[in-house]
Amino acid sequence: MDLTFSAGELAFRDALRAWFAANDPGEEPVGDEDAHFRWRRDFQRRLADDGWAAVHWPAEYGGRGATLTESAIFFEELGRAGAPLPANVLGLLLAGPTIMAWGTPEQKERHLAPILTAEEIWCQGFSEPDAGSDLAAVKTRAKQLDDSRGALSSGAGCEARAKRERTGWVITGQKVWTSGAQYSKWCMLLARTDPGAAKHRGLTYFLMDMEQDGVEVRPLRQITGESEFNELFIDGARVPDAQVLGGEGNGWKVALTTLMNERAGLAFFLQVRMRRLLDRLLGEAAASGRLEDPLIADRLGELHLRAEVLRLTAYRGLTAIEKYGQPGPEGSLTKWMWSQTNQRITELAADLLGPAALKDGGQWSYELLRARGNSIEGGTTEVLKNIVAERVLGLPRSR
Amino acid sequence: MDFDLNEDQREIKSVARELLGARSTWARVRKAAESGRYDEALWRELVELGWPGIAVSEENGGQGLGIVELVVLLEELGYACAAVPFLSTAVAAAILDRFGGEEARGRWLPGLLGGETRVGVGRAGLIIDGAEGPAALLVHDGRLILVDSAREPLGTIDPTRRFGRVADDEPAGSWTADTSAVAAALVLAAIAAELVGVCQRALDMTLAYVGERRQFGVPVGSFQAVAHRCAEMLLHTESARSTAYYAAWAIDAGEDASVSPTEAAALAAAAAATGAREVTASAIQAHGGIGFTWEADVHWLYKRAEVDRALLGGTAGHHAALARAAAARLAARA
Numbered sequence: 001m002d003l004t005f006s007a008g009e010l011a012f013r014d015a016l017r018a019w020f021a022a023n024d025p026g027e028e029p030v031g032d033e034d035a036h037f038r039w040r041r042d043f044q045r046r047l048a049d050d051g052w053a054a055v056h057w058p059a060e061y062g063g064r065g066a067t068l069t070e071s072a073i074f075f076e077e078l079g080r081a082g083a084p085l086p087a088n089v090l091g092l093l094l095a096g097p098t099i100m101a102w103g104t105p106e107q108k109e110r111h112l113a114p115i116l117t118a119e120e121i122w123c124q125g126f127s128e129p130d131a132g133s134d135l136a137a138v139k140t141r142a143k144q145l146d147d148s149r150g151a152l153s154s155g156a157g158c159e160a161r162a163k164r165e166r167t168g169w170v171i172t173g174q175k176v177w178t179s180g181a182q183y184s185k186w187c188m189l190l191a192r193t194d195p196g197a198a199k200h201r202g203l204t205y206f207l208m209d210m211e212q213d214g215v216e217v218r219p220l221r222q223i224t225g226e227s228e229f230n231e232l233f234i235d236g237a238r239v240p241d242a243q244v245l246g247g248e249g250n251g252w253k254v255a256l257t258t259l260m261n262e263r264a265g266l267a268f269f270l271q272v273r274m275r276r277l278l279d280r281l282l283g284e285a286a287a288s289g290r291l292e293d294p295l296i297a298d299r300l301g302e303l304h305l306r307a308e309v310l311r312l313t314a315y316r317g318l319t320a321i322e323k324y325g326q327p328g329p330e331g332s333l334t335k336w337m338w339s340q341t342n343q344r345i346t347e348l349a350a351d352l353l354g355p356a357a358l359k360d361g362g363q364w365s366y367e368l369l370r371a372r373g374n375s376i377e378g379g380t381t382e383v384l385k386n387i388v389a390e391r392v393l394g395l396p397r398s399r
Numbered sequence: 400m401d402f403d404l405n406e407d408q409r410e411i412k413s414v415a416r417e418l419l420g421a422r423s424t425w426a427r428v429r430k431a432a433e434s435g436r437y438d439e440a441l442w443r444e445l446v447e448l449g450w451p452g453i454a455v456s457e458e459n460g461g462q463g464l465g466i467v468e469l470v471v472l473l474e475e476l477g478y479a480c481a482a483v484p485f486l487s488t489a490v491a492a493a494i495l496d497r498f499g500g501e502e503a504r505g506r507w508l509p510g511l512l513g514g515e516t517r518v519g520v521g522r523a524g525l526i527i528d529g530a531e532g533p534a535a536l537l538v539h540d541g542r543l544i545l546v547d548s549a550r551e552p553l554g555t556i557d558p559t560r561r562f563g564r565v566a567d568d569e570p571a572g573s574w575t576a577d578t579s580a581v582a583a584a585l586v587l588a589a590i591a592a593e594l595v596g597v598c599q600r601a602l603d604m605t606l607a608y609v610g611e612r613r614q615f616g617v618p619v620g621s622f623q624a625v626a627h628r629c630a631e632m633l634l635h636t637e638s639a640r641s642t643a644y645y646a647a648w649a650i651d652a653g654e655d656a657s658v659s660p661t662e663a664a665a666l667a668a669a670a671a672a673t674g675a676r677e678v679t680a681s682a683i684q685a686h687g688g689i690g691f692t693w694e695a696d697v698h699w700l701y702k703r704a705e706v707d708r709a710l711l712g713g714t715a716g717h718h719a720a721l722a723r724a725a726a727a728r729l730a731a732r733a
Contacts, residue, residue, distance in 0.1 A: 286730065298719060
C-alpha cells in the first residue's frame with residue numbers, strides 16, 4: 001500500500017501544473033451557451049496544440065499513452081485549474097477509444113485527428129424515449145439500401161441478386177438526451193438492423209454524419225433553463241457501409257466498449273469539481289462564522305468525509321484495474337456516491353445561505369438545480385443499485 | 400499509487416479468516432458471551448501465534464510489522480466477532496512499543512505479548528478491558544493519555560468483551576508527549592478497522608440469508624427494496640474500508656503521507672461509526688423476524704457496532720474536527 005505518487009507520476013503532474021499555470025482558461029462565460037461552448041472548444045485546441053488533449057490515447061494517435069493513474073491526475077488537475085471539460089469530451093473519452101478498439105484503418109485515419117483538435121465534435125446517440133436504463137430496447141431502425149437497378153428488369157434472379165451492391169443504410173427513429181448534438185458533426189448511433197434477432201443481437205453501431213437533411217436537432221430545455229441535451233429526430237438519414245463500426249449485428253458489443261469508457265476518466269474530474277464546490281461552501285461558512293454552529297460543522301464535516309471517501313474509493317478502483325484488469329466491488333459505487341454527495345452539498349448551501357443561494361441566475365441556484373440531474377444522467381441511482389446487487393453482490397435478478 | 404493490500408498482507412488476511420472461521424464459530428462466540436468470559440482457549444492460541452505483537456518491533460519481542468498489518472488482523476477478528484481481548488492488547492502493545500519509553504515498555508510489554516496483562520483502551524466513560532490491569536490508554540481531546548487511577552467495571556450490551564470506566568469524571572492522566580496525537584489516531588484506526596470486519600460479516604450473512612429465504616415464491620433478495628438495502632450496506636462497508644486502510648497507511652507512512660494521522664483517523668472513525676450502525680441494523684432488518692432472535696447471531700454484530708461506535712466517540716466530534724481542518728487549510732491557501 002502506497003498512496004503517494006511515483007516520481008514519474010509527480011513529474012507528469014508538475015508538467016501539467018506548469019502548463020495550466022501558463023494557460024489560464026480565463027473566466028467561465030455565464031448565461032450564453034454558445035459562448036460557453038466556444039470557450040471550451042478554444043481551450044481544447046490549446047490543450048491539443050501541446051499534446052494534452054487526450055493523454056490516455058496512444059502516442060501514435062496524438063496522445064501520451066498515459067497510465068490510468070496519470071489520466072486520473074490529468075482530470076484532477078484540469079478541475080483544480082478551474083478549466084472546463086474539453087468541448088469534445090464525448091469524442092475524446094468515448095468515440096475515440098471505441099474507434100481505436102473496433103475501427104478499420106480507414107476509420108481511424110479519418111476520425112481520430114479531428115476529435116483531438118475539436119475540429120469535429122461528437123455526440124452519443126444511444127438513449128431513446130423508450131430505451132433509457134433498458135438501453136438494448138432501442139427502436140431506431142436502420143435498413144439496408146440496395147442498389148437494385150436491373151434486378152427486377154433482367155428477370156435473371158439469381159445472377160441479378162449476386163450483382164446487387166449495397167450502398168449503405170437508411171435510418172429512421174428518435175434519440176433523446178443527446179448532449180452537444182447542436183454542435184456535433186458526428187454521432188455514435190446505436191440502431192436496430194435486425195428486428196427478428198434477439199434484443200441484444202439485432203443492433204449495429206453507426207458513425208452518422210449529423211450534417212444532413214434527415215437529421216433534426218431539437219434542444220431540450222432542462223430545469224436549469226439551459227439546454228445541454230437535445231432530442232434527435234432521424235428521418236431517412238443515410239449512412240454509408242464504410243461508416244458501420246465493428247460490423248453489422250455487433251452493435252451491443254461495440255456499445256459496451258463505449259459505455260465502459262464512460263465513467264473512468266470523468267469520475268476524477270467530477271470529483272475535483274465537487275471538491276471545489278464544497279471548498280467554496282466551507283469558505284463561505286468560515287467567513288460568516290457559521291462554522292461555529294455545531295449543526296453546520298457536523299454537516300460540513302460529513303460532506304468532507306464523503307468527498308474524501310469518494311476520492312479514496314476512486315483510487316482503490318484505479319489500483320484494482322491496474323493490478324487485476326478490472327475494478328473491485330468499490331468500482332461500481334463511485335458514480336452513486338458522487339451524485340449523492342454533490343446533491344447534498346448544494347442542499348446544504350441552500351440551507352446555509354438561504355435566499356442568497358436561491359437567487360435567479362445565481363451560481364448556487366444553478367448548482368442546486370443542475371445537481372438533480374446527477375442521480376439520473378449516466379445511469380440512475382436505482383439502476384446502479386440493481387447493478388451492484390446483481391453483479392457485485394450476486395443477488396438474484398431484481399423485479 | 401497503490402491502494403491495495405500487498406501479497407503478504409493478503410496472506411495474513413486469508414490465514415486469519417480461515418483460522419477464525421474454524422475456531423471462532425458463532426457457537427463459540429455465543430458460549431463465551433453467555434458465560435461472560437473470554438474464549439481463553441482461542442486467546443491462548445492467538446498468543447502462541449504471536450498475534451498480539453503483530454505491530455511490535457522485533458527487538459521488543461514482536462513480529463515487526465506495521466499498522467496496516469494490525470488493521471488487517473483486526474478486520475478479521477471483527478469479522479469473527481471473536482471473544483478475545485485482542486484489540487486492547489495489540490493496540491496497547493503497538494503504542495507502548497512506538498511511543499512508550501523504556502520504562503513503560505519493560506514494565507508492560509512482556510505481559511501484553513504473553514496475553515496476561517490487560518491495558519485498557521478507549522475513552523474515559525468506556526474502556527475495553529478497562530477495569531482490570533495496571534493502566535488504560537484513553538483518547539482525550541484528540542490525544543492519548545495514560546491513566547492508572549481507579550477504574551470500575553461496566554456492563555454493556557456487548558457481552559463478547561469486558562469493559563470498564565474511569566471512576567472519576569476527570570481522568571488524571573500522564574504522558575502527553577508530542578506523539579500522543581499519533582497514538583490516539585492509532586486507537587481510532589484500530590477500532591474503525593474492527594468495524595470494517597463487523598460490517599463485512601453482517602453483509603455476508605445478509606446476502607446468504609436473502610438469497611435463500613423465499614417468500615411469494617422467490618428469494619426475498621430479488622425484491623428491489625431488499626436488494627437496494629444490500630447495495631447500501633456495501634457502500635457503507637467499502638467507505639469504512641477505504642478510510643480505515645487510509646488511516647493505517649498514514650500512521651505507517653508518517654512524514655511521507657500527505658495527510659496527518661489525526662485527520663485520516665477522524666475520517667476512518669466517522670465512516671466506521673456511521674457505517675457500522677447502518678450495516679448491522681440493516682442486517683437485522685433484512686433477516687426479518689429471525690434477525691430479532693437470539694439464535695440468529697446477527698445481534699452480536701449490532702451490539703459490537705454500537706459499543707465500538709461509542710468507543711469512537713460517535714460522529715459529530717469527528718465531523719466538526721474535519722470541517723475545521725478543511726476550512727483552516729483553505730484559509731492558509733488563500
